[in-house]
Amino acid sequence: MKRLKGIPVSTGVAIGYAKIIEREKLHIERKFILKNLVKSELQRFKEDVDFVVKEIEHLISNYSYSQENEEILTAQKMILRDPEFSKRVTTLISDELNSLENAISTYFTEIVDIFNNMDNEFFSQRLSDFEDVAYRLLSHTLKKRKNLLKKLNENSILIMENITPSFVTRVFEKKIQGLCTEKGSKNSHSSIIARSMNLPMLVSTMELLENIEENQQVIVDGNNGEIIISPTKSILVRYEKILKQEKIEKEKLQELIDVESKTLDNRKIKLMSNIEIPEEIDQVLKYRSEGIGLFRTEFLFIDCDELPTEEEQYKIYIEIAEKCNPEPVIIRTIDVGGDKFSRILNIAHEENPNLGWRGIRISLENISIFRQQIRAILRANVKGNVKIMFPMVSCVEEIIQAKKIIEECNKDLKKEKVKYVEDIEIGAMIEIPSAVITSDILAEECDFLSIGTNDLVQYILAVDRDNESISEYYKPCHPSVIRSIKLTVDNAHKKGIEVAICGEMASEKIFVKLLVGLGIDEFSVSPGRLLMVKNEIINCDMKNAEMLVDEVLKINTYEEIYQLLVNLG
Numbered sequence: 001m002k003r004l005k006g007i008p009v010s011t012g013v014a015i016g017y018a019k020i021i022e023r024e025k026l027h028i029e030r031k032f033i034l035k036n037l038v039k040s041e042l043q044r045f046k047e048d049v050d051f052v053v054k055e056i057e058h059l060i061s062n063y064s065y066s067q068e069n070e071e072i073l074t075a076q077k078m079i080l081r082d083p084e085f086s087k088r089v090t091t092l093i094s095d096e097l098n099s100l101e102n103a104i105s106t107y108f109t110e111i112v113d114i115f116n117n118m119d120n121e122f123f124s125q126r127l128s129d130f131e132d133v134a135y136r137l138l139s140h141t142l143k144k145r146k147n148l149l150k151k152l153n154e155n156s157i158l159i160m161e162n163i164t165p166s167f168v169t170r171v172f173e174k175k176i177q178g179l180c181t182e183k184g185s186k187n188s189h190s191s192i193i194a195r196s197m198n199l200p201m202l203v204s205t206m207e208l209l210e211n212i213e214e215n216q217q218v219i220v221d222g223n224n225g226e227i228i229i230s231p232t233k234s235i236l237v238r239y240e241k242i243l244k245q246e247k248i249e250k251e252k253l254q255e256l257i258d259v260e261s262k263t264l265d266n267r268k269i270k271l272m273s274n275i276e277i278p279e280e281i282d283q284v285l286k287y288r289s290e291g292i293g294l295f296r297t298e299f300l301f302i303d304c305d306e307l308p309t310e311e312e313q314y315k316i317y318i319e320i321a322e323k324c325n326p327e328p329v330i331i332r333t334i335d336v337g338g339d340k341f342s343r344i345l346n347i348a349h350e351e352n353p354n355l356g357w358r359g360i361r362i363s364l365e366n367i368s369i370f371r372q373q374i375r376a377i378l379r380a381n382v383k384g385n386v387k388i389m390f391p392m393v394s395c396v397e398e399i400i401q402a403k404k405i406i407e408e409c410n411k412d413l414k415k416e417k418v419k420y421v422e423d424i425e426i427g428a429m430i431e432i433p434s435a436v437i438t439s440d441i442l443a444e445e446c447d448f449l450s451i452g453t454n455d456l457v458q459y460i461l462a463v464d465r466d467n468e469s470i471s472e473y474y475k476p477c478h479p480s481v482i483r484s485i486k487l488t489v490d491n492a493h494k495k496g497i498e499v500a501i502c503g504e505m506a507s508e509k510i511f512v513k514l515l516v517g518l519g520i521d522e523f524s525v526s527p528g529r530l531l532m533v534k535n536e537i538i539n540c541d542m543k544n545a546e547m548l549v550d551e552v553l554k555i556n557t558y559e560e561i562y563q564l565l566v567n568l569g
């Protein structure tokens with residue numbers, strides 16, 4: 001038996017069998033092509049290399065935690081951009097009529113042979129770079145990556161080095177028991193999505209891959225941040241009991257499905273859902289969510305080869321709007337950038353992606369893509385239950401500009417005689433300190449505000465939400481964060497509009513009462529967390545919650561605030 005520590009992303013216990021997802025063996029057939037296919041094979045070569053280069057750039061900017069790691073990735077990029085590589089593969093295709101896979105494989109085999117014949121440590125290190133990059137490119141070219149999930153089943157605990165947001169969305173359809181990764185951080189988008197699946201999960205589990213073997217029995221303890229590999233009989237029995245108890249508690253929560261979300265003294269607090277992919281709508285309906293408070297539409301733009309058209313987007317939005325009707329659906333416009341990378345939106349490599357091209361900045365620079373999305377959202381508002389929300393707003397000018405585009409789209413749709421409800425509510429996400437400080441100004445231009453604490457904590461405390469090595473600095477109940485929430489709520493209420501909270505803080509049990517006391521009108525959380533949050537809301541009264549806020553506002557340190565909330569919880 002082995003026990004390894006990790007950072008818990010999602011609570012609960014899972015027992016299952018390790019399914020390690022890593023490289024598959026690639027089988028390259030010696031295939032040749034007809035002369036008339038040379039042009040298309042060369043085009044495919046260019047596209048595949050561009051794809052993998054972009055992917056590597058993304059890894060460099062988001063997942064390279066050490067200098068060494070970055071150097072390896074940079075070297076791989078250089079290998080792919082080496083003119084000799086391009087020249088040789090082109091010759092192999094054009095003159096010798098090799099298929100693309102055959103040509104790439106031949107080139108790398110030649111290089112590996114040359115390096116193998118050099119008895120030199122420097123070259124043997126470079127050799128692994130070549131092998132790695134060959135694998136990356138060939139697995140893409142062979143479209144092998146899509147099959148990685150095949151081996152997962154209902155007893156699986158997914159084990160990976162790291163997991164990307166686009167990959168985790170694909171895991172969604174597999175009913176696995178839990179996840180554990182060697183890298184990753186608690187507040188990355190992959191973790192948020194995994195949490196929404198309500199699966200016990202650990203990230204940043206040291207030396208995971210060298211200590212685990214395929215099909216070994218494992219226990220993921222998301223409550224204590226531990227994975228137990230090949231547990232002893234007595235440990236297994238203990239965890240089976242915990243699992244049973246968790247099941248009973250979950251079932252008890254089910255009894256709250258039809259209970260209204262309001263405090264003991266009857267203050268109505270709306271309880272809505274965050275979704276990332278349309279498939280989550282079933283969970284939203286199952287838990288009788290009062291609508292969708294955040295639909296992260298960027299996932300339509302991340303895991304695809306072409307931009308979704310207006311029509312494609314419209315079909316998705318209208319289906320969700322109809323299924324939720326009469327409850328509201330808040331559609332957030334694309335928020336790529338940061339750790340959400342979209343190769344089709346062509347974002348160049350950035351030194352500081354979280355401070356770069358993100359959210360509404362990208363939309364306002366890519367007006368035609370923005371207009372398509374706005375038109376699709378407006379058209380989906382046939383029953384009047386759709387709202388638009390903008391991410392990463394840093395100043396009121398952005399809202400004014402966006403509203404102008406909405407107006408223009410409205411005019412065009414009118415001319416085209418499209419039927420929909422023209423009056424649409426508009427909201428801004430409060431995620432950046434400048435938006436908090438000017439929330440009174442933003443409130444004048446908006447119909448609602450929604451606080452995105454995942455980013456707000458990142459930007460207020462200057463701590464990268466995706467960097468596991470500084471995760472101890474990521475403090476959602478830091479006095480500065482609590483004051484920011486209070487200022488935003490007070491400013492919005494003075495202007496007569498409501499404030500939602502849609503960051504992960506809203507679904508952490510210990511924060512619910514505090515947020516209620518701060519005056520939050522609406523909680524938007526992963527569907528799987530709805531009942532837990534409801535249980536907290538219906539068991540608190542406003543007077544008590546406001547007294548808690550008064551007490552917390554008098555405390556100067558994060559540690560003391562945190563301890564107070566933990567003790568109360």
Ligand code: PEP
Pocket residue numbers: 192294296335431451452453454455456502503504
């Ligand atoms: C947030 O930042 O809190 C939020 C809800 O948006 P995202 O996690 O998608 O950045």
Ligand code: MG
Pocket residue numbers: 391431452454455
């Ligand atoms: Mg955000």
